[in-house]
Amino acid sequence: MDSTAFDLPGIDLSWCPGCGDFKILDSIKKALAELGLGPLDVVMVSGIGQAAKTPHYMKAHFFNGLHGRALSNATAIKAANPALEVIAVGGDGDMYGEGGNHFTHTIRRNPGITNLVFNNMVYGLTKGQASPTSPRGFRTSVQVDGVHAQPFNPLAAALVQGATFVARAFAGNGDQTKEIIKRAVRHKGYALVDIFQPCVSFNSVNTYKWFMDNTYTLEGHEEEDFGKAMELALLQEGPFPLGVLYRKEGVPLFEETLAAYRKDDRPLFRREAPRKAVKELLASMAG
Numbered sequence: 001m002d003s004t005a006f007d008l009p010g011i012d013l014s015w016c017p018g019c020g021d022f023k024i025l026d027s028i029k030k031a032l033a034e035l036g037l038g039p040l041d042v043v044m045v046s047g048i049g050q051a052a053k054t055p056h057y058m059k060a061h062f063f064n065g066l067h068g069r070a071l072s073n074a075t076a077i078k079a080a081n082p083a084l085e086v087i088a089v090g091g092d093g094d095m096y097g098e099g100g101n102h103f104t105h106t107i108r109r110n111p112g113i114t115n116l117v118f119n120n121m122v123y124g125l126t127k128g129q130a131s132p133t134s135p136r137g138f139r140t141s142v143q144v145d146g147v148h149a150q151p152f153n154p155l156a157a158a159l160v161q162g163a164t165f166v167a168r169a170f171a172g173n174g175d176q177t178k179e180i181i182k183r184a185v186r187h188k189g190y191a192l193v194d195i196f197q198p199c200v201s202f203n204s205v206n207t208y209k210w211f212m213d214n215t216y217t218l219e220g221h222e223e224e225d226f227g228k229a230m231e232l233a234l235l236q237e238g239p240f241p242l243g244v245l246y247r248k249e250g251v252p253l254f255e256e257t258l259a260a261y262r263k264d265d266r267p268l269f270r271r272e273a274p275r276k277a278v279k280e281l282l283a284s285m286a287g
């Protein structure tokens with residue numbers, strides 16, 4: 001499959017010129033094409049934000065829901081049709097702020113979905129307020145004295161909740177990002193890829209140069225070594241490692257463990273809803 005299969009001609013992209021989102025969109029399309037997937041195999045799921053507009057800009061199934069709710073919607077879609085490749089995309093604000101609760105509890109369930117977070121350390125869509133991953137001291141029009149809080153650490157949080165695939169990429173490294181996304185999509189279980197993404201309009205600290213100077217590619221790393229992964233994830237100052245920090249195979253998937261699939265392996269979307277039973281249940285609850 002050619003990556004142009006995912007192109008959606010004639011759309012009006014609202015991203016600023018130079019935005020890291022363009023590079024990530026390109027990496028996603030190439031990764032899916034190289035995996036032999038086409039638009040009908042993939043569902044892109046998002047909430048709200050600039051990053052969350054990604055599904056609007058590519059040809060595939062998509063579901064756009066409430067702010068911070070991409071992961072719960074993605075989990076349900078995967079449960080209804082496990083044959084689909086379900087990819088939840090959004091920014092650090094959407095996934096770790098508004099969606100923080102869903103981020104934590106989705107990981108515990110281990111659905112077979114991919115979670116791509118475009119981490120620009122700022123709220124882009126709403127014009128530059130601090131996000132959960134903004135560094136301490138980061139000044140904005142709202143945080144005029146600079147951010148006081150400790151930044152949220154998505155990699156360590158994911159590891160501690162039992163995420164079975166945890167990786168970090170940088171939008172500026174298109175090929176590496178593509179390869180990491182391919183591995184995340186192939187992984188059987190919840191896969192987080194936190195992608196450093198420079199916001200050229202509202203983050204003048206974490207620029208392309210800053211990310212280049214403060215990252216390095218992991219080499220010879222034991223991906224199944226939880227302790228080492230946690231040590232890398234806990235780094236508070238750069239250089240930050242790029243690559244797959246942690247991977248664990250063989251953990252049961254959310255959709256596999258559902259009672260609905262115990263006796264019947266037909267996907268939920270192919271089944272008749274038990275209308276009579278639902279009607280009776282509702283009637284029994286009325287008055």
Ligand SMILES: Cc1ncc(C[n+]2csc(CCOP(=O)(O)OP(=O)(O)O)c2C)c(N)n1
Nearest residue numbers: 049050051067091092093094122123124125
């Ligand atoms: C419930 C709710 N709270 C707040 C907002 C306002 N809002 C829209 S997008 C956004 C933040 C987006 O930031 P991020 O997810 O980091 O994505 P980016 O735009 O930087 O890609 C906020 C706070 C909203 N739409 N709905």
